Amino acid sequence: MSKESLAHPLSVRLAFPFIRAALKLLLLFLGPLRTSGRQRVPREGALLIIANHLSYLDPPAVQLASPRLIHFMAGIELFERGDRITQFVKWWRAFPVKRGASDRRALAHALMLLKAGECVCLFPEGNLSEDGQLLPLQPGWFMLARKTGARVIAARVDGTQYVVPPGIEKFQKGKGPVTVKWSEPITIPEGDEQEIAQAMEAWAIEQLSPR
Incomplete structure (x- = not known):
């Protein structure tokens, strides 16, 4: 695939300011979004975002907090719904991943995106945390960063589990x-490699664990 075919299509880039505004209005209604350290996010070059996973609202929250368009790994069940959510995640160039397992196809696609200089976000826990505590991290993110030389940045999310609780798709106003x-x-x-992997796992746990 060429870099152009991997990048977000023109329709997404043009619509992004309007989608950002809509997300801001939604979160203003449900509960304000507060972002810390946005200036740290590199504006260009291969970037791998790792984030903790509390809610289906996490990807929109991370995208809204980021100055860059992001390619998200999305649970394969979102691609199997056949509704507007499926259409949206495909249009946004999200790509499917099997939850709770090492998905080689998803990792290979993420590898291509990073080698093309794109920004990719994944949730290394592999599943939603039901109690807000960080689940064990799968090592795929480390492999991606090691192979591509991409910079890595952690996004610690909090509060989404109250606005859209795990297992519930309805918004909870004012949470x-x-x-x-x-x-x-x-x-x-x-x-x-083993020593570096252990050090990077410790770093990721420190960055993503709830405060």
């Missing part, structure tokens, strides 16, 4: 605020 806090971006250092 905010929703917060997204960005870490400093990092690059995976050189060295012994």
Whole structure:
């Protein structure tokens, strides 16, 4: 695939300001969005965002908090619904991943996107956390960053679990605020792979764990 075919289509880029405005209005109604560290997000170049996963509202919250268009790994069930949500995630160039397992096809697609200089977000827990605590992290994100040299930034999300609780698709008015806090971006250092992997897992856990 060419870089042009992997990038968000022109229709998404043109619609993005309007979608951002609509998301802002929605979150203003449900509970305000508070963002910390937005200036840390690199505006260009390959970027891998890792985020904790509390709610179906997490991807819109992270996208709204980011200055860049993001390609999201989305649960394969969203692609199987056959409704407007399916149409939207496909139009936005999201790509499916099987929850709770290492999905090689999804990782390969993310690898292509990062090599093309795109911005990719994944939720390394692999599933929604039902109690707000961080679940064990799957190592796929480390492999992607190691192979592509992409910078990595963590987005710690909080409050979405009250606005759209796990297992519920209805919005709960006035349950905010929703917060997204960005870490400093990092690059995976050189060295012994096992030692670096352990250090990066510790870093990710520290950045994504609830405060």
